[in-house]
Amino acid sequence: GQIHSLLLKVTQELYRYLNGIAAGEIEPSLPLLKERVLEPHSVSVDDDLREGAKQVEKQMRKEKKKGSIDSELQQYVI
Incomplete structure (x- = not known):
């Protein structure tokens, strides 16, 4: 012990x-380690999200006009 x-x-x-x-x-x-300086972005998160949504909608409209719908999603089209 x-x-x-x-x-x-x-x-x-x-x-x-x-x-x-x-x-x-x-x-x-x-x-x-280097000290990092954090600075705010010039674009707000909300504005960035809105811009991204606009781009996606624009792309979706363009694809819809072309009729190029993904073959995997074709079965769900109304």
């Missing part, structure tokens, strides 16, 4: 020591 707990304690101390050495060698070799 006592030998097991002492062995466990020594093993934990050895792990901490070796981990500290390894971390000390690895850490200086890591690249430094």
Whole structure:
């Protein structure tokens, strides 16, 4: 019982020591993180969504005029 707990304690101390050495060698070799500056977008999310919806509707109208409906969706056409 006592030998097991002492062995466990020594093993934990050895792990901490070796981990500290390894971390000390690895850490200086890591690249430094650059500070990021976040700036707001010039277009609001709502405006961007509206513009995207307009583009999709325009494309859908164009495809509908051509009659080029995806063959997989053809069965659902009314």
